[in-house]
Amino acid sequence: xxxxxxxxxxxxxxxxxxxxxxxxxxxxxxxxxxxxxxxxxxxxxxxxxxxxxxxxxxxxxxxxxxxxxxxxxxxxxxxxxxxxxxxxxxxxxxxxxxxxxxxxxxxxxxxxxxxxxxxxxxxxxxxxxxxxxxxxxxxxxxxxxxxxxxxxxxxxxxxxxxxxxxxxxxxxxxxxxxxxxxxxxxxxxxxxxxxxxxxxxxxxxxxxxxxxxxxxxxxxxxxxxxxxxxxxxxxxxxxxxxxxxxxxxxxxxxxxxxxxxxxxxxxxxxxxxxxxxxxxxxxxxxxxxxxxxxxxxxxxxxxxxxxxxxxxxxxxxxxxxxxxxxxxxxxxxxxxxxxxxxxxxxxxxxxxxxxxxxxxxxxxxxxxxxxx
Numbered sequence: 330x331x332x333x334x335x336x337x338x339x340x341x342x343x344x345x346x347x348x349x350x351x352x353x354x355x356x357x358x359x360x361x362x363x364x365x366x367x368x369x370x371x372x373x374x375x376x377x378x379x380x381x382x383x384x385x386x387x388x389x390x391x392x393x394x395x396x397x398x399x400x401x402x403x404x405x406x407x408x409x410x411x412x413x414x415x416x417x418x419x420x421x422x423x424x425x426x427x428x429x430x431x432x433x434x435x436x437x438x439x440x441x442x443x444x445x446x447x448x449x450x451x452x453x454x455x456x457x458x459x460x461x462x463x464x465x466x467x468x469x470x471x472x473x474x475x476x477x478x479x480x481x482x483x484x485x486x487x488x489x490x491x492x493x494x495x496x497x498x499x500x501x502x503x504x505x506x507x508x509x510x511x512x513x514x515x516x517x518x519x520x521x522x523x524x525x526x527x528x529x530x531x532x533x534x535x536x537x538x539x540x541x542x543x544x545x546x547x548x549x550x551x552x553x554x555x556x557x558x559x560x561x562x563x564x565x566x567x568x569x570x571x572x573x574x575x576x577x578x579x580x581x582x583x584x585x586x587x588x589x590x591x592x593x594x595x596x597x598x599x600x601x602x603x604x605x606x607x608x609x610x611x612x613x614x615x616x617x618x619x620x621x622x623x624x625x626x627x628x629x630x631x632x633x634x635x636x637x638x639x640x641x642x643x644x645x646x647x648x649x650x651x652x653x654x655x656x657x658x659x660x661x662x663x664x665x666x667x668x669x670x671x672x673x674x675x676x677x678x679x680x681x682x683x684x685x686x687x688x689x690x691x692x693x694x695x696x697x698x699x700x701x
Contacts (some may be wrong), residue, residue: 346386
């Protein structure tokens with residue numbers, strides 16, 4: 330059986346690795362002239378690590394990512410709203426997106442990777458299975474579901490970058506919440522720090538000095554926020570308006586085409602689960618293909634497994650944004666902060682476990698097949 334994966338991002342590469350693990354022949358079709366990943370860091374939560382474990386790659390990602398450190402949610406003065414020590418926090422790994430992309434890409438032989446190939450229609454692809462991993466503005470999703478609305482602006486703009494300077498290896502993973510604004514710190518394994526900022530803003534803004542704009546928003550917040558911004562090389566800050574798919578999600582598959590990652594369920598980043606959902610998709614899709622004799626059966630199984638979960642996570646992420654970064658009223662912010670301080674850490678961990686406790690299916694080749 331042959332699969333063509335359209336899109337060479339994290340989800341597309343993971344799907345290719347997973348399908349090869351169950352005996353499929355796979356090609357990844359990338360529109361760009363080379364395989365690579367732009368961006369800054371990414372938080373790999375426990376469910377995403379388990380998906381990588383199913384692909385045989387979790388140990389490599391842990392080795393290049395954040396050591397086990399404490400985590401917490403803070404207010405702009407650095408006072409804890411929620412805090413978990415390193416022993417109590419299930420390992421969350423921050424890695425540079427480019428490094429995670431390299432780990433996935435290195436698990437595939439070069440013959441599987443085809444660049445400078447733009448797929449305009451699934452009909453143009455000669456394969457038993459087409460995996461549409463072509464992003465939030467997926468052309469293949471629009472072809473399958475022409476009446477489905479496209480992505481909408483959430484009202485939030487985000488910035489991301491990575492410091493040049495190194496910070497102490499025990500630096501905590503933190504999220505700081507202020508009125509209408511948040512700032513996140515994700516220490517990388519080599520001592521650099523990935524950071525992100527987000528604020529409510531009109532769509533389409535921009536500046537020649539993006540880090541200066543971020544400094545205006547959060548430059549007087551607690552340590553190490555000023556130091557992190559000061560250690561960020563000029564010109565390395567990425568700015569993106571955040572979009573999501575708001576309408577009820579269409580089926581994850583139709584005919585021989587499976588939607589995966591943002592093409593299927595682009596969501597807000599407030600739970601840090603966008604990439605995790607794509608990695609889960611990849612493992613579940615491959616397991617379904619190994620279990621069933623036909624592609625339609627496999628894709629029906631994949632849809633039954635993925636649509637309810639991704640819909641639930643997308644709704645929860647949207648809610649987290651409403652009571653988190655997007656909350657601006659001073660009285661509402663004070664009430665939220667008080668409520669968060671009153672929640673015992675164990676209760677907060679149980680709430681997070683609703684989304685991170687996912688366990689992957691075993692990837693085993695169908696009878697008579699061998700991994701390629």
